[in-house]
Amino acid sequence: MNRRADDFILRKRLFSRRSLLLGAASSGGALLLGGAGTGRERGTAKADGGFGFDQVRLRAAALASRPYVPPDETMPAVLRDMSYDEYRAIRFRPSEALWADRDGFKAQFFHRGFLYRRQVRVSVVEDGVATPVAYRPDMFDLGGLDVPDVPDLGFAGLRLHHPAGGGSTGDEFAVFLGASYFRLIARGQEYGLSGRGVAVNTGGSEPEEFPDFTEFWIERPGAGAEEIAVLALLDGPSMAGAFRFRLRPGDTTAARIDASLVLRRPVGQLGLAPLTSMFLHGEHGPAGFDDFRPEMHDSDGLLMRDGAGEWSWRPLANGRPAPLATGYPMAGPGGFGLMQRDRDFASYLDVQAMHERRPSFWVEPRGDWGRGVLELYEFPSLEEYNDNIVASWVPGRAPEPGRPLDFGYDLTVIDGGTGLHPLGRVTGTRIGSAERLRPTVPPSPERRFFVVDFEGDGLPGHGADLAADVTASAGAVVEPVVEHVPQTGGWRLYFEYRPGGGGPAELAARLMRGDRVMTETWRFTW
Incomplete structure (x- = not known):
């Protein structure tokens, strides 16, 4: 060695x-x-x-x-x-x-x-x-x-x-x-x-x-x-x-x-x-x-x-x-x-x-x-x-x-396991304060803003009608938005999460095209 x-x-x-x-x-x-x-x-x-x-x-x-x-x-x-x-x-x-x-x-x-x-x-x-x-x-x-x-x-x-x-x-x-x-x-x-x-x-x-x-x-x-x-x-x-x-x-x-x-x-x-x-x-x-x-x-x-x-x-x-x-x-x-x-x-x-x-x-x-x-x-x-x-x-x-x-x-x-399935895969998870984007009075520092990136050869290009399926076991998901990312050819999901208190919540999200699942399911514990 x-x-x-x-x-x-x-x-x-x-x-x-x-x-x-x-x-x-x-x-x-x-x-x-x-x-x-x-x-x-x-x-x-x-x-x-x-x-x-x-x-x-x-x-x-x-x-x-x-x-x-x-x-x-x-x-x-x-x-x-x-x-x-x-x-x-x-x-x-x-x-x-x-x-x-x-x-x-x-x-x-x-x-x-x-x-x-x-x-x-x-x-x-x-x-x-x-x-x-x-x-x-x-x-x-x-x-x-x-x-x-x-x-x-x-x-x-x-x-x-x-x-x-x-x-x-x-x-x-x-x-x-x-x-x-x-x-x-x-x-x-x-x-x-x-x-x-x-x-x-x-x-x-x-x-x-x-x-x-x-x-x-x-x-x-x-x-x-x-x-x-x-x-x-x-x-x-x-x-x-x-x-x-x-x-x-x-x-x-x-x-x-x-x-x-x-x-x-x-x-x-x-x-x-x-x-x-x-x-x-x-x-x-x-x-x-x-x-x-x-x-x-x-x-x-x-x-x-x-x-x-x-x-x-x-x-x-x-x-x-x-x-x-x-x-x-x-x-x-x-x-x-x-x-x-x-x-x-x-x-x-x-x-x-x-x-x-x-x-x-x-x-x-x-x-x-x-x-x-x-x-x-x-x-x-x-x-x-x-x-x-x-x-x-x-x-x-x-x-x-x-x-x-x-x-x-x-x-x-x-290596990265990208060939294990044909679905779009998660390539990035970023979390920040929702207060920076949408300040509230009084401030609500517990509000979080999630950004999840998906990429993969099986995902469609710009102009496709993709929708987000986002759930939370507690709290509330607010205004999920999906957009195409021309720099990567992938898609990005944005949503605000408002915790409900009382312990960790399980979040889940995936992209859909009608009834067809297009991506793996992103999961996170908050």
């Missing part, structure tokens, strides 16, 4: 406030969401009893039947007490990578130390046989540190490389480091948002839990392989689980994910396919950031498609006085993702961070996940290294302790 990517991930982990982050059918005693695989697909588990996903599922079930034991954090004091800069100085030697002498996929490892004290074990699976990867100090350039040669020290995590993937300065495309977090990028992108194995009690009244990926198995790819499989064992106070990631890097990196979770005890809220990101400030605020950069975020909105096929865009926000949880009930999720839709350097003006190159993650459940709620959490933040945004699917019926919950989904790493 290049130094800039390493530094980004470490600083994210150092400054993130971990307390903020980050209908089913019965089948053999397991709840099935989306028909997760049995492990006998594409050679991942062998019919002759070789090691594969089935074996990891059995280990997870066995773990969940026993009391939780935290992962080992035993290590020499020089590693436990090291500084951030000392940890940054540790470098894995590329010559020690798995399959370093071959073209194609390679795997490297993170050293334990600093914040990363929990031991992660790694094995390689070949011909159905799992062989542990032994830690050796000479795998790393330790940056001048005198580290004792500790047998079986293990690793903190792993990273994957392939010539078809990787950011602007290297061929790395995947990182598994810390709790159940994983980062992925497509070709030419820079690291940004993260995926997680599971979210437990995020934003709820109970303390949030962060289960760990405690063990990984990497299937040795064949010559010329375009896909690599990584198996992972999850363990935490409330649950254990098995995961399989089948990763295909490229211009769009694809991850086919299967999972099986077994609860030790009931949880207040279980989030599946969670995504976590950062939003500090953007085109619609908040005001008051003394920052030379016009915008600062890894994602600017939540894109979602419900089971009925409606597409919606929810801009992200910061600056509220308290955390906000917004739930979108659905009969079943058609898909959802945190998007970095704005790809224009002029929106950010940060030469080093390159926020216009941050990835977008799109999640598509396999099969029917049943009724539930797509939950979005927005936590107030003053620091760009806080991952203060979390989105996940919360099933309407949580599994009972001891009963496996099997599910699968496809995660695609893309």
Whole structure:
């Protein structure tokens, strides 16, 4: 990994406030969401009893039947007490990578130390046989540190490389480091948002839990392989689980994910396919950031498609006085993702961070996940290294302790996600005082003026008869107006909103041409 990517991930982990982050059918005693695989697909588990996903599922079930034991954090004091800069100085030697002498996929490892004290074990699976990867100090350039040669020290995590993937300065495309977090990028992108194995009690009244990926198995790819499989064992106070990631890097990196979770005890809220990101400030605020950069975020909105096929865009926000949880009930999720839709350097003006190159993650459940709620959490933040945004699917019926919950989904790493549907898309949300335009006596500072921009090849040109469909769950929408924007070829919606008091209101708007829906639905919480 290049130094800039390493530094980004470490600083994210150092400054993130971990307390903020980050209908089913019965089948053999397991709840099935989306028909997760049995492990006998594409050679991942062998019919002759070789090691594969089935074996990891059995280990997870066995773990969940026993009391939780935290992962080992035993290590020499020089590693436990090291500084951030000392940890940054540790470098894995590329010559020690798995399959370093071959073209194609390679795997490297993170050293334990600093914040990363929990031991992660790694094995390689070949011909159905799992062989542990032994830690050796000479795998790393330790940056001048005198580290004792500790047998079986293990690793903190792993990273994957392939010539078809990787950011602007290297061929790395995947990182598994810390709790159940994983980062992925497509070709030419820079690291940004993260995926997680599971979210437990995020934003709820109970303390949030962060289960760990405690063990990984990497299937040795064949010559010329375009896909690599990584198996992972999850363990935490409330649950254990098995995961399989089948990763295909490229211009769009694809991850086919299967999972099986077994609860030790009931949880207040279980989030599946969670995504976590950062939003500090953007085109619609908040005001008051003394920052030379016009915008600062890894994602600017939540894109979602419900089971009925409606597409919606929810801009992200910061600056509220308290955390906000917004739930979108659905009969079943058609898909959802945190998007970095704005790809224009002029929106950010940060030469080093390159926020216009941050990835977008799109999640598509396999099969029917049943009724539930797509939950979005927005936590107030003053620091760009806080991952203060979390989105996940919360099933309407949580599994009972001891009963496996099997599910699968496809995660695609893309740019702005503009090709996911043919409708006009939201390209801007701006909010200001309605008093500036229409002063009242006495003044009414609570009145807000919203401006929403829509663009897309499917939208008509100047002279078309488009109308606005705008609603609010509380308060009043006043005089919505739609006009064509010749500078962009898109359309702009203006409306005044007068809050009704009594808590947050849900606003929604879309453009219509007669009875035909022309755009995705813009949604916002005020």
